[in-house]
């Protein structure tokens with residue numbers, strides 16, 4: 001059934017749109033961009049900020065265009081002196097209850113509130129009234145909550161509930177005293193938060209930010225507290241996104257510049273988390289083949305995404321036995337830096353400082369997980385910088401990123417296959433695993449490379465791949481509401497998956513909570529953005545000589561020289577971990 | 589999950605058991621009875637009313653139990669609880685003082701009375717003194733505008749009250765906690 005069409009006039013232009021279209025969307029068809037703050041195309045409507053007001057003939061009050069559906073014969077005016085004044089007033093009122101610290105705020109330059117204020121012509125602040133005052137919540141290892149900067153748009157609440165299914169945030173109190181926060185407005189650290197950082201990504205201001213780790217990295221780089229051997233490694237997704245912060249078009253891989261920039265910052269060794277990704281494929285692949293063989297439960301749930309792991313521990317603890325025991329690529333790489341690499345180099349691991357560049361804020365918590373520390377309680381990853389934090393450091397250091405010569409990762413932990421690169425996108429871990437599993441199951445060296453069925457940005461992807469006469473049912477989940485769906489299928493027995501890839505963020509790491517804020521004309525959860533970023537990773541993969549993790553010679557050497565057997569004793573000691581139910585238990 | 593393992597990693601039974609001890613049986617049953625409802629969450633307010641009727645306030649432990657047993661996110665529960673003035677998050681004091689903020693009382697200086705009460709008791713609206721003696725609230729017009737500004741202690745109305753009289757009124761209750769409350773200037777309800 002096709003929607004009936006509605007005729008209306010916007011700014012004197014007649015147009016026809018399907019019934020149910022909002023005024024804001026209809027205006028977009030005419031190339032009119034009505035200002036907005038609380039609106040987000042991928043979240044439910046809130047209608048809270050009123051910045052999007054328009055005039056409608058026959059009404060003497062203004063109407064919020066984001067939530068008003070069109071009607072037959074409607075006459076809309078999106079620009080009139082009164083409308084412009086009203087929007088400006090609304091914005092001024094928001095600013096009057098907002099700290100005046102734009103110059104020193106982390107969001108400087110890409111704050112949506114600041115942008116709309118300028119765009120709407122707010123040029124002075126007329127009123128000095130009461131302003132909300134709240135302490136910042138720094139309790140979480142990953143996410144900082146600053147209610148003073150909150151404009152109550154509710155995007156964080158919606159992304160947390162609608163995209164992640166975590167439902168950890170809510171408005172508390174009422175009127176002027178309304179505060180957005182976790183239950184009881186208690187510390188984030190004691191809440192059901194799974195630290196994915198999607199609240200940080202969708203916040204139009206700086207009410208949510210990642211926990212800063214740049215301070216400790218500057219300090220390590222300065223050598224002030226004793227010179228350490230400084231090692232850094234970069235997650236697969238970083239090369240696909242950091243260019244955005246330096247004016248590269250979306251989806252441009254900038255691996256070489258990234259390496260050079262890190263060298264200029266003063267790191268002694270620059271490795272690739274891809275190496276850990278390749279290693280994950282070997283370990284997880286082996287674990288999978290064993291379970292497929294009847295040794296252990298199926299399906300195997302992947303374990304690279306720390307947001308997902310937090311979610312499982314708080315929301316679905318009964319699923320723990322299904323999860324792979326593999327540490328994440330970040331933790332594998334860091335562990336090897338402080339063991340294998342340290343031994344080969346003859347450096348005391350205590351004298352090594354490991355920084356991981358991650359698209360993720362949950363990695364900051366993962367690095368501090370007590371069960372993943374070295375025997376004497378030291379962290380293997382000493383600092384985790386988000387893509388945003390690193391981009392800022394590079395700028396702050398005065399490095400002209402765009403014009404850097406292309407550098408190369410160091411050996412041995414900088415060698416990786418294309419399978420490692422695609423770990424950064426939804427479906428990538430699955431495809432990487434299947435490339436290797438296919439070879440192991442069939443014994444044919446040249447198995448399939450591309451598994452189209454697990455590519456794409458669609459939430460829950462399912463496929464049955466037939467390898468060497470075996471049918472393998474796989475599922476790929478990105479965004480935890482989709483994970484919930486898959487888990488429900490598993491629980492009810494409705495689906496018989498063998499292998500399930502779990503990534504907390506919608507789109508995977510390329511859309512992680514630590515990634516650059518998108519350009520103004522795009523929205524944070526925009527599938528187009530995810531596609532472009534994913535394309536960058538697939539192209540890096542396609543241009544690599546090595547495409548399968550087990551072909552990585554550095555990995556082969558690692559097993560020969562150090563680890564022995566995949567899933568063997570040493571592998572378990574260094575590369576695997578365990579999980580436990582954690583409180584508070586989340587509501588599904 | 590075809591082959592599940594012997595050791596359970598689930599904590600639901602423990603969580604549930606703890607929640608069951610936090611609420612009286614009738615409320616647990618009420619939650620259970622309405623769980624299958626189409627808009628189960630719309631029962632939240634009704635559940636919270638029952639909890640408050642039973643305990644006199646909404647304690648964190650109780651709200652947590654409601655969240656788990658009704659499977660409503662805790663943030664939503666506490667969000668609702670803090671939104672409505674009718675819900676109290678702290679136990680009620682022995683005496684509940686309410687300052688009328690209706691138009692007449694407001695104009696006649698109700699804010700000064702409330703400031704004085706806050707200073708003397710060291711608490712804000714919705715809070716209870718440490719010794720459990722007084723809770724402080726405010727209210728809309730009590731229908732006794734002729735006496736403005738008024739305060740109400742339990743079900744006694746006092747008016748017109750000056751800030752300095754606040755001390756005297758409070759003392760009556762502190763000195764004779766057991767004696768019947770002084771005769772009201774005007775009994776309401």
Ligand code: FES
Pocket residue numbers: 035036037038039046047048049050051052053064065066067
């Ligand atoms: S964008 Fe329409 S009300 Fe906020």
Ligand code: FES
Pocket residue numbers: 688689690691692693694728729730731732733734736737738
């Ligand atoms: S305004 Fe206080 S009693 Fe009416």
